[in-house]
Amino acid sequence: MPSTETFRIPKDRRHVSRARQQVRKALADWGIAGAPADSITLSANELVTNAVTHCKVSEALVRVTLTYDGAELLLEVADPDRDRVPLPHDSAPDEEGGRGLTLVAALADAWGHRQEPYTKCVWARFTPTRAEEAHVPRAL
Numbered sequence: 001m002p003s004t005e006t007f008r009i010p011k012d013r014r015h016v017s018r019a020r021q022q023v024r025k026a027l028a029d030w031g032i033a034g035a036p037a038d039s040i041t042l043s044a045n046e047l048v049t050n051a052v053t054h055c056k057v058s059e060a061l062v063r064v065t066l067t068y069d070g071a072e073l074l075l076e077v078a079d080p081d082r083d084r085v086p087l088p089h090d091s092a093p094d095e096e097g098g099r100g101l102t103l104v105a106a107l108a109d110a111w112g113h114r115q116e117p118y119t120k121c122v123w124a125r126f127t128p129t130r131a132e133e134a135h136v137p138r139a140l
Contacts, residue, residue: 051079
């Protein structure tokens with residue numbers, strides 16, 4: 001049976017670090033560490049930052065859900081701005097932002113979004129053991 005961790009944070013940038021800490025703790029509790037934990041935590045940081053930055057619903061809560069079945073981990077970040085779907089774009093070298101989804105796409109096995117009745121959910125799927133193997137340096 002999969003393990004699930006769900007929490008909510010206010011739609012405010014100063015709460016992104018709290019989300020990152022809670023993701024890191026859940027991963028540690030499940031024995032996910034090293035490069036896979038770093039990739040998942042960085043992806044969570046990017047998706048939560050996007051949610052708190054782009055959601056136009058005032059006083060909103062952002063929901064973060066991690067589901068781990070021992071082989072795959074699913075990260076989901078949902079906010080109530082259902083009609084503002086994520087659109088990756090090419091950022092100019094001098095732009096300060098706009099690379100979050102590209103980063104998530106590079107770190108995750110797959111990512112996407114879905115519109116639910118009252119929310120939008122952006123998700124990323126990881127295979128922690130495969131991610132760990134991918135980060136092992138090759139012998140010279």
